[in-house]
Amino acid sequence: KLRQGVQRLLGGQEPRELIHAIGQLIGLGLAETLAAADGVQGREQLFRALLGLFRGAAQLAGAAVIFFEDIHWADTGSLNAIGYLAEAARSLPLLIVCLARPTLFEQRSAWPEETVMSLEPLTENHVRRLVWDILRKLPTIPNELADLIVNTAEGNPYYVEELIKILIEDGVIVTGGDEWQLRESAATQLRLPPTLNGVLQARLDRLSAPERVTLQRAAVVGRIFWDDAVMVMNRHAPQPFTAEETLVALQVLSKRELIFRRKSSVFAGISAYTFKHAILRQVAYDSVLLRDRPLYHKQVGDWLLLQSGERVAEYAGAIAEHYELAGEETLAAEMHERAAVTAAETFELVRAINHYQRVLALLTDKPQFVEGHLRVQERLGGLLTRQARLAEAEESFVAMQGIARTDGDLVKEAQAWLGLAQLYRQQADYQALMEAASQAEDVAWLIGADLELAEALRYRALAVWQGGDWETAVLIAERALDTSRKLASRRSEAASLKLLADLHLLRGDGGLLTTITMQLTTLVENIESTSLLPDRAFVCLMLGELHLDLEQFGTAGRWLQRALGQYQALELQDGAAAALMGLAEAARRQGEWETAVLHNQEAQKLLLGVGNRLLDLTAGTQLAAALLGMRRWTQAEQVLYPVIEAVEQQTVKGNWYQLGRVYRLLATAYLGQGQVGEAQLAAQRALRLVAEEGEGGVLEQTAVWKLLGEIGAQAPAGRQIMLVDGVTYDPAGCFAHGWQLLRDVKRGSNHARVALLLAWAA
Template identity: 35%
Template sequence: MTEHQQIEAGIAALEAQRGVLGDALVDLAVAPLRARLAALGEAVQPRPEQALKQVSVLFTDVVGSTSLSQHLDPEDIHAIMDGALQRFTVIVQDRGGRVLQYAGDSVLAVFGADEAQEDDAERAVRAGLEVLDEGRRQGEQVLQQTGHAGFNVRVGIDTGPVLLGGGVDAESSIRGITVNTAARMEQSAPPGCLRISHATYRLVRGVFTVAEQPPLQVKGRDEALVTYLVQGVKPRAFRVQSRGIEGVETRMVGRESELEQLQEIFDSLYQQRTLAVVTVVGDAGVGKSRLLYEFENWAEAHPESFYFFRGRAHPQTQTQPYGLLRDVLAWRLQIADDDDADEARAKLCAGVSGMFTEDGEAQAHLLGQLIGLDFSGSPHVRGILDDARQIRNRGFHAAAQLLRLTAALDGSPVMLLLEDLHWADDGSLDFINYLMQVDRDVPMLMVCLTRPALFERRPGWAEVGGAGHARIDLEPLDQRASRELAGVLLQRLDRVPPVLRELLTGGAEGNPFYMEELLRMLIDHGAIQTSGERWQVMPEKLLATQVPPSLTGVLQARLDRLPAAERQALQLASVIGFVFWDQALAALDPLAADALEAPVQRGLVVPRDQTTFDGLREYSFKHQLLHHVAYDSVLKRDRREGHARVAHWLASLGGDRTGEILGQTAEHYERAADPVNACLFYTRAAEHAAARFANEAVLDYVGRALALAPAEDRAIRWRLLLVREGVLLFKGDRVAHDADLDALQSLAEALDDDARRCEVALRRGRAFNSTSDYPAAEQVVRQALAMGGPDGAVAVQLHSTLVTALRVQGDYAGARQVAEEGLELARKLGDRSGESSLINAIGVMAMEQGDLTVAAQSLERSLVLERETGNRAREGLRLNNLGSVYPRLGDYTKARQHLADGLKLARAVGRREVEAGVLLNTASVAHLQGDDASALAYANAAFDAAKATVQPDLEAYARLVAGHAELGLGRFDAARAAYSDSHDRLGALKIRSQQALDPLSGLVRVALAEGKPQEARQLAEPIVAHLTAGGSLDGTEEPLLIPLSCYQALSAAGDPRAAELLAAAHAELLLQADRITDPVARRGFLQLVPHHREISAAWSSLQPTSAT
């Protein structure tokens, strides 16, 4: 140990005993040591370097040490005090601070002395709270060991400029008003408390729970200070970023009414308990972020509690599927993109699963799969990997439920802040739309900040959410407000020259950001000196400054004045993007990352609290416009080289979570004029997006990739067209879809690949089925099967597609044969999904042909398989089918249960087309049970859902059941209108002609109910002719009610053909009953279905009475 170090250690030891020995004795002992230390410094060492820095100063003092010294001997006091100070020192050092001085029982420490960090103030406050905790532990220990109470600690913190180094204390020297203020914070803090100044509070606002204190007078300060007692760390902390010019705390100007509107809407949540949406619209720089900043400040101090979620979009995430949704969840759950996959999944599961009382794990896994975490191995996801739509719908449901359940925890509302919505990806915008619909009854405030460009993509955005959606348009500041803002910005000038005020307001056109940046430009040019407490205007430089006429020009002027190294760093950063990382910048130029500190200090670049990639420091440009200006200043050849290096850096990140940056990587390759890699990464990005049902992203990526793909690269074009085909089919763009199928066909021919030919045939067959062109579907699928090319899952799916086409055309024998062949293949391959589809088809055919036992058994088996594979959407379909077959058996209890479960599932997975079918079958059951009022309500709801999901066949059947309900309610005109509408709709579809007989028989029953037997017989004639000619009723909804209605019409009209019709209906009734082996089920079939009971009664009434 050197003499210098020995003397320092001696001084520290004496200072630690100041509370025991007294100030006078310690000062006397320390004085010669300090003199010797100073002499050594002058003789041997260079004069310590001085630095003016912005730091957070922390003072800690032990309260009660004097009282303890009266009861304890010096050795005990020394042990207690020395031990406490050592522990306090460790806490400070662990938080990145440095202890500069010990004075008796107090400690002076600084944060930011060695290297400034954006969270210096936060770390100082956290250290202060930990010191208080340690002080409480020490107090309890002292009481237990000595029997004396009174040991306590208080802490004070202030943030501001200080002079470090120099003086007699050498590197431990610290001078400035900030030190005095921090000392006053500590001295005035109650024992066991931490007091901070307003300067510190500004930097940690939102992270801690605080209580504002009465103004405090501090020596050396002209005005009383606003201070705060820190009560603890918030459970979900968010830092509110400061705004304005460095060294000038500016208040918001000209937006008071808009702020009041936000505050009133937020306050109303506690009474109205419903969703409120506010979209704040304004051009760049007009003050959207400042309004949100002030609102956050107000909300943070709000006496009522609330749960906070936030997310922000930026240009790089515009084509990242569900990027904004992912940002919201990542912020809330503290997930970083560079977390390893297991850690990221664990964080998601921990934050989501516990919120649900049932299926919590499934909800977390589905939501994680949607936002890009890989849960493909999960039993809840594995079975639906080929159903991107279901993953999207169920992920949406999980996210919406998460917000709903959060609000239900203790009744506190939720605040969701979404910034820069004009940059949001389409998938996230779709989710926000969905959220506005399904969470309308949740106490939640959603604040969306956007530029007007959003309304070009979503013209009806302001109407989504109905009356609960408010729009606030931020107009440029008027002249009065502009002049007021100029005065606020220039508050540190003793006198504001009129020419300077006019300079700030004249060309700004009410844009606050322009005014701030122009002021910064003037400071950069030396026209305004800001080094002292008060600013000074340099008239000659002010007059010589050329003020650009636009904000872009002002920003360019600021960039031009930067030192070359700083300008180069910003230009290279702009190539990476609005958000960038230090290591990415280092990949472009190793020196550039080192030059970032100065742009941060100038307010051009902002360090971000949370980083996309753990282990890297993340930054963003202060404003989008600044990013554009910096990028536009980069030479084209330098841009290309920079984009190439960034692309290689992104591509090298690897891992199993790179899916989210595939599109970003591709764009960098494209800008680097590397079409081969760009095309490859766009293709991978498209496939990744398709797996998450991010359809708009798919179309964008495929379009970009096809524009780059060489014509001769048939393999890559095949992948691209294949992924786009599914999206176009779903969107109903028939022209574009047919063109892609033709292009795929051409590629299959050029590659002379039968497997690809079969893939195209499968997709054509599905498309034909979806448009009810069943003969065309049959033809194309048979051709594919005949060529012998398909194998595996494609072959099974071709069989399933052909079964549908044949069944709907009425070829049950052919459909059953194809189903059995496909079923054998599916079982051989272990294709559980394909097996379930074919068993379901067999069950539906059995139901349509009246073999209800086989139908129920097949559909129950298919349901089991779907539950095993975890495909909840198809599980809902199976439940719906069972809800259709059990009423035919008279088992309404089972039917109701299956339909209730199916409706819950359909809504949970967001499959409204399935919901339409469930509602329709529920209406039928209600009618059969005699509840026609409910039947009508369900039928109308089914019609609306079918119409919304473009299912014309279900629309027709919904009108059929509505006719049944209207007739049951005695409203004959309404029943006639519903049946006629159903008949017309069914007649317009390319399906079996006999299906139009259902509503026609309904019209027969209306005429009978009105007492018009001749009209009823006339209406029944087409049905009678169909039956007499041997026509089938397979596939009709009510194959026994149809002949019963005709019998009743002919019987009422005295037509002798009535008995023959009844005999045929009764024979069919008994035939179907004989197939039911379970006696209970058989009895229900015969006695509990109203028209079955009527057929039996009519038949019995016509039989001769037995002789007695």
């Protein structure tokens, strides 16, 4: 069916990759039925596939219109897709029309190329014209009747339509032929329901028993429902109806315009219907007895599970909702987990998180499902981390660690501690990082889990380094390297080598840095297995970042380009974004501002596509730095505000290891706009934050002191002396303090020294 639809839109063409991408986007899972070698991954590619579809349709027909209904109920990923189409299709003859309630703008306040048309309540004159139009076949329309409808409707056209249908069903208005009749004697005794819900309930009360229960059971299925599902429910009712009786009831309901038959159905041989309005469906559902609802929902869940067959992942979310409302908690948890996996595979991370959270709520106090509980907590913690919801991720990993320890699952306990270590690193909480890394190390050593042990050692080395004990940090990092080599993990070995390089860069140990560079180069050249291609791309990335730290920008660019190409070939968007960000930083540090901006913007698009908001914080920070290089002060300021807002909201616990740099960049943007007071406040906030970074934050501290000197130099006379941590500094004193910090630092110091001296001289 998907192939046929694409062929119709594209004039008979059948681009297999396009079909595969669209199938993945809507959750059809076509990997087995289409011979594409690798599934299209990354929401960016999927969005481009949609754009290709509509571009082809628009070019073939000369123009195209896309209509989206009720998008206030859409998930974040669907809204992103619509936004992408609107942005990317500016030059196409394409009109996108979206119908939504105002609540949409609470989720998404701005859209590219948007024109908002608010549908206000009809005026009294418009309602009267609507009444006249609907009742145009009456010879005359009494003013009393028209006034009654107009005054009761309060501008709601749906109320007008439903109210007139009640009049027709009650025989007040007799339809048929070219001319309708009004029974004036009945019209004088009208008692109209004052609300739309009352009108709809009145219409339901006028239905026969088979029609009413059929509509009620259809409402349990949903706004869209299928005749076969209702037949099953009617057949198993205490007072059963045959399939023929159900079909007759559906025909009557269609004739009364309470429901409409859809032109197509997702289930072959089964007719689909939709309620005329969501409010009507809700009124019908509310009229179902509470004691009957669980059984009905169980029947619908079972029916959907049977009908979906191999496409169960597509309907897992709906099935889970029905099972949950039926009180079938175990079945609901299983379906929610399936729905979460599908959502994560299509990069709908918010939806995946919601489903995983439902699983945990359903499995509470069910110790027999401890394995599933641990699995879900681990996945949930990972997704929350990617979404930069670090406080929630911490709760998930803490719960995972407690359950794993109680159950005696030491592997999962070590992994939970490592999840916490990653969070504490992001939050620059080095004391907590030390505790989590040490706990992970102890557990991993106890069970011989070398991969987890190596990662724990790297985190502990980082915590020790930030605490000022460089020598011990080097020893721990060397243990991590030895452990990685013992288990033959190229990725772990490369990460350990890069950590050692970071440590020795600070002290300028050229001989060891050359050795590490050669070892990384040998490592990447010896990776030939197809299964290890992601590891090879990662090692290239590490080499690029190492040469970038050494200020060897040409070599860094070559390794980063190589990493980018490999990640793109593997369709691994996180890695591709990281490589682009490295290229952007190399360009920025060489003064190639526009290139840096473009690379960072491309990285942000990729990260948006795969829902990696955490890495996007870094991309946004780097983008602002590049914009500042172009002296685009206001634009840089606007880029930094969302980063600060994301970090300082409660979900991230108010800190991030790059927040000091963010405030330094914000201070620079303020200074560029002549806002000296705001710049000084932001710079002092930056200094307090980077001071917590310990030895690893010396370069950033130097940059802040340089900025404080520049701020003091631009301050009005009499305000050039600043109080920093209880000590007074003039501009020269700020520059001198920064120079003193650079005295024993080698890593990246050439660029920092030149920048500081130039600012001091100015």
